[in-house]
Amino acid sequence: MIVWVFWLIAAGVLFVVEMMTLTFYLLWLSIGALVAGVVSLIVPEALLIQVIAGSLVALGLTLFSKPLVSKFRSSHGFKDTGTEIVGRQGVVIEPIEQGRYGQVKVGGDTWSASSDQSLSKDEVVRVVKRGTTIIKVERWGDMN
Template structure:
């Protein structure tokens, strides 16, 4: 089998792995392997030149696109957790909350497990102080206002 075919297969495999990881590093290696395939097609017996060309392309792309990818990551807010918008919102106690125990609080149309430093009765208004995983920490609404 010709060397250019092997380089092309390597480029394809790296591209498939890049699609699964979305890191961009494997993309640059894939493009380096594609360049090595082109060099192997033009100069079939220069194996060292194929490897060097592929490595140079991969390294140059990695170095020069790192600031660009960092800029894209910092400029986009990305995924924001829906639970962070709950902090400060008002809710109502559905199941009473005892000190050290969990209860249920309804905020908007969603119900959440909640805890509080004070006992809270059913139908009391509460404000969300913070969220940790799926449990909210709340306080009586009157304590807030």
């Protein structure tokens, strides 16, 4: 198979995973893989040049965007919508066992959730912490 196809597949997979995590780091790797794919169209035999080009683009985007994102997040009026979920009430829609993930509906959104307690379906919970894509919950009314 032609090398640029592998780069395109890698870029697509990284992009899809980025859409699930929303961290921006995989987005830059995805763009780097896309650049490597373009380079492979120009210089198909030079795998090392493709890897270096993709790596430099991903590294450059990461280094360039880090200060911008930090400045944006610390600016007056910035509100991270994900932090608003902490303290809110939700309902377990897929049971949660200790050490395993379940599903919790908070407002109109469904989240993967963990808990230090076993929680059954339809139990009312409170969000105590939010990670990138997983929230931590406890029974509504429990104050640990």
